[in-house]
Amino acid sequence: MGRLDDKVVVITGGARGLGASHVRRLSSEGAKVIFTDILEEDGKNLENELGENVIFVKHDVTSAEDWKNVVSKTEKTFGPINILVNNAGIDLPEVNLEEATEENFRKVIDVNQVSVFLGMKYVVSSMKKAGGGSIVNISSLAGIIGANKKIAYTASKFAVRGMTKAAALELGEYGIRVNSVHPGFIKTAMTEGLINDDLINAFPLKKAGEPEEVTNMVLYLASDESSYSTGSEFVIDGGLGAQ
Template sequence: MGRLDGKVAIVTGGARGMGASHVRRFVKEGAKVVFTDINAEGGKALEAELGENVKFVQQDVTKADDWKKVIEEAENTFGPVNILVNNAGISMSKSLMEITEEEYRRIIDINQVSVFLGTKAVVPSMQKAGGGSIINISSINGIVGGAIGYTDSKFAVRGFTKAAALQLAHLGIRVNSVHPGVIETPMVTQGDAVEVIKEFAKQIPVGRMAQPEEVSNLVLYLASDESSYSTGSEFVIDGGLTAM
């Protein structure tokens, strides 16, 4: 028996990296999953791989109309939504004096505004389902400093999570944030700061980057009924980095 049997989930940024790992784990544990991404090619490939228990929808997470479409697709295909994982995000390694206003606003829109839009859009569906779990993927840079734009948005996700948790608790909807450290995903292995990140990983107390599946274990716990008394909290998974 799967830990998510009978549940319907939405995962954003699900075509690759941590998002794809979450989708695979959810399906393995019995969930029906609608996953979204701007990357249609990657999304369709994962959909073909996983079969009838998943549905890919191309989405711009910064657009309210796209969120409406995703919720409707989930309900029409699988039923009311029990789980939302706000996973989509981007990073940029430019300094304060290098980053443009346009670039900054894009990071904020994707990393922060999308979490507000997704949470607001999914609440009516979760009410139909009798409650639910919203998991917002922040970062250790939502707890300690890091890149401009990325850090700002991830701190905001942490704060939004707490505010939303208080407002939605009476509806049986839990809201928590996950704060990964350095995870071995395309965001860090194919970006413009690969060598810097590899060198930095040597300083992590456990001596390595995490695998996406290790984060998925935590996300699964929060998605399941096992975490029924957890809401408004941040869950750190960083190999001891923030303990230094």
């Protein structure tokens, strides 16, 4: 018996990194998974690896029409959606506030924040059909304490945390839980080059996180084991934010 047997799951940004870790683990726990990304080759390779209950859909998470298509395809293929993991996100190199551009700011907000709004908006009717569900929004430690010279990223991740709470208040009566996950420095392609010995020594646990450690939390929040948790933030940062 898997922890997600027969659950229908949508995971964004699932072609590699944290998202691919979520896809592998949740599918291994019995879920039927639609995962999305703009990285078509990586997505198809992962789909081929995992079998018939895991399907890749190319998806621009900033597009309402793409979201409608993802929900429609999921329902036609597997049925109403039980779980949404809003994982897609981007980061840009550090830049001083005076040098930050409006174009880059809006790009980060669109991918990291607007996509979460769209995802939640368009899965609600499907989750109501399913009799409830769980939405897991991937934020960041930068949504708890902020990140220096990353004003757009910090703004987007604080917004995800706030939207999570607002949605949880609204959707609880329908049996839909909404929580946010806040990773610190996790070993992925996005953080490659940022993690060094000085940074590691600043962590109380003296190590960067592994994708699987974040996935363990996502799995818990996706499953019925977290049935009384909603509107909350779950931090996975090796203790960095405790300082």
